[in-house]
Amino acid sequence: MTALRGFIVKEVRHILRDRQTLWLILLLPLVLVILFGFAIRTDIRSIRVAFVDPSPSAASLSLQNRFEGTPTFRAAATVASTRALDPLFRSGAIDEAVVFPADFARGLGRGAGRLQILTDATDPNIGSTMTAYAEAVIQEWAAERIGSGAAGPGALVSVRTGPAVAPETRLRFNPTLASEDLFVPGLIALVLTIVSAVMTSITLTREKERGTMETLLVSPLRPWQILVGKVAPYLALGFVNLVTALAAARLIFSVPLRGSVPLLLVEGLLFLLVCTGLGVFISTRTDSQRAAMLASLAGLLLPTTVLSGMIFPISSMPAWLRPITYVIPARWFITIARGILLKGVGLEVLWPDTVVLALMATLLLAASTRLFKVRLT
Amino acid sequence: MTAAERGLRLRRWLRTVGFLVRKEFLQVFRDRVMMFEMIAIPIIQLLVLSNAATFEVHDSRVHVVDEARTAESRALVRRIGASRYFTVVSSDPSMAEAERDLATGRAAVIVRIPRRFTDRLAAGRPAPVQLVLDGVDGATAGVVRSYLGAIVEGYGAALEMRATPLAVRSRGLFNPTLDYKNFIVPGILVLLVTLIGTLITSMNIAREKEIGTLEQLNVTPLRKSEFVAGKLVPFWLIALAELTVGLVIARLVFALPMRGNLLLLFGAAGLYMVVALGVGLWISTVVQTQQQAMFLTFFVMMLYVFMSGFMTPVESMPGWAQALTELNPVRHFLLIMRGILLKGAGFADLWRPLAALGVMAVTVLTLALRQYSKTTG
């Protein structure tokens, strides 16, 4: 055991001596979390809208003012014909256009007003939301006009201003649909996955490349001890990353913390174990730092971003694909983190996810130890 | 210098670069593991992730709390169950049970029909229906709300006629099938090729530094421009080849539209790759070890993924963040890709992002050339 302890001390010293890299490991994840926490919005904040109004009237201008008065919308342009819209849409200068027919005011007076909304649906998700927002603004405006009698003579007087059966919506756990609350835990999981896995895989393959791995193996240290010695310091660093990132989430972004902190930290440690285990496993399959980095960074970055549920809900994915998400460690930790932070639940709900993480950690580390021995003996 | 001398210089330059390019290709094609990673990773990820990235709602799990228990309320529940977007997982009339289902994730939304539902309808007063959504799944919460809202309102409208004075027609442009894949596939492809290209170039020079071969190059009369070209050209060719293969796959497997000028697309891609690889090259000249190269590359890749409009709209970011994205080559190239493929945009529509890429290419190459020095200290 003293051999192991001495080895860990040597590894720690080694890491502490490389100041540059140490700062990078500690600060980079934090910088990313803070930067993206402030910068990324998953919802729609700003819709650039253009108006096509060949014969402006008090009515059409009133509606345009209503759009401008709505914070989500930004009036980008007013053009005379729909043809002028084409270059605006193609170059991405506008997101949406409201097209008034030439006889808008008259039609409205007769109770047969028409309007057309054109939306850039390249992103169909955002497209339908933008359409819904625009429709809502228009209908609100129309309802008010009728209510106030401004529609003109001949308009129907007794028109219900709203649906008979009205949905009232409440949102649990995230009443304001605050982006950060959802996004930041996912971001933390992603960053931790990459940093832990890549760091460990590079460290081990670097020893292989330099040939110092052989020296280690002829020492009295057993292979599992070498692994523990290599992994432990990075586990500790990862934990520091976790704590600082969570602190930032709490203090800077006011992400709620409705559940148990110790549980969250323990789960975090388990998650880090899985990620470092992943890194070790990758290093047993590659011989060069280059290949290790390709496998870990290129192999994990996009799949974790897309398949972990941090942005795209797993419930939205096709059924055949959902099992594939099971292999992404971050997927489980995101469920756990969101559960503890936002829903305030504990192990009684989260035990399946915890078990999965524990299984992954065991599997990866056991496989790595076995492969470690095989490759080098 | 006479024209003949200039011609001779150029031929010498090309010959030297040719030798360097040949060397890189030999090294790349001999590394089996790397070849496999460079081919397999993008293809697999392109196929899997394109299917996974979506915000669609299907079989969203509903827990219905029917406190009215009348014919009308049951009719509404049947409507909800009949929709292809929703599955009723529980009709337990206890609200507490429903809240628990929401917390455990067994249900994604609660529909509560209050006791006096039918009474209010009969009295001609608005009859509210309560929807409680799991806000943690924020991305779909909005979609779920609008779908459920439509079902509920549709039910109400079926009960009685409602006149609106204003008919609004909506049309989504550029994505008639409203397929999210059209939006996300170009992004995934670009990011995959960028990731691999940037990783390989950023580690390349760092690796030569680490193993010492850079020194041997530095004592030769090799010019900086020859060196940089020798590093860029091979990976530029490989990256463009990967992009082409990716586009072919996207066309065949996902029926990705290709409305615009493909020649323009490849021209833009060539320009973009110079920037992306140039950034990798610059990273490589700044760091000392491959490990440091990895960190910087990771940071840059995160910026590419999250601050480029790949998944989340740039227009929703705070102003300072939007300004920052102007420095992000992926942002500009995505605009160009989506513009050409989905909108049929041409040079006149896209000159601004093209110009941005041009400026970046020149800047990045200048920086890399400036940074690379044969003499230390």
Added chain:
Amino acid sequence: MSAGAQSRPGPAPHGPPARSGSGDGAAIEADGLTRRFGDFTAVDAISFRVERGEVFGFLGANGAGKTTAIRMLTGLLSPSAGDARVAGHDVYDEPEAIRRSIGYMSQRFSLYEDLRVRENIQLFGGIYGLPDRTIRERGDRLLTDLGLEHAAEELVASIPLGWRQKLAFSVATLHEPEILFLDEPTGGVDPITRRQFWEMIYRAADEGTTVFVTTHYMDEAEYCDRISIMVDGRIGAMGTPRQLREQYGVPSVDELFLRLVRPGSDARHPAAGPLDAGGMGGAA
């Protein structure tokens, strides 16, 4: 490596031939050349001169500053102070001209292990601007001379150390440079290979190439026209091997070296001898 190296068989010491051609300038001139790394002075104001066609041995213990000095002369490291001219060009002002005129073999193997032997030769031949045929012919000749022709198509990663050094030597001499810088070329190789190296060094010198070779094998000093011994960043002694042996009254350069670096009070005192200029001690 016993004392009495005079009696060893092998190539006779070589004297500088008369060389036709450009001017009187020395091949290498260093004047107060210094390099500091923070507080540590690795090379402390060394001055020397190497004539064209000489085989100059740059001796010293490991860590004495030999590699740092050679890196400054080859343009890899910029000096902290002092001047140097290589092949008539100033190291500060004309580094590229220097690079055209020199060949370099570094102490640490610095060629491409994932390329074949012949591919390495082709690459550097191309970089030095040699025509294809020249690359082929000279490459073949070098490989034959060094006994490597059977390994021409092997990946460098799979050939033993001695062969790799031979390859590095080939690459350094491929373009027939004016000056050859060899940093510990015989480190870790067997005696036969060592002799082959020195035969090639002599052949190059015969053709007018100046050879600047560093080594910590003191017996190789006997093979050089002139030598200098670096101790703690300074030049402790310089001259022909014979001159130095007579001057210090030692039977071999090996003995002389031990005397110069012996720990204890002796090392701190100036040695008795007219050639000793600046004392022995240096920065710790």
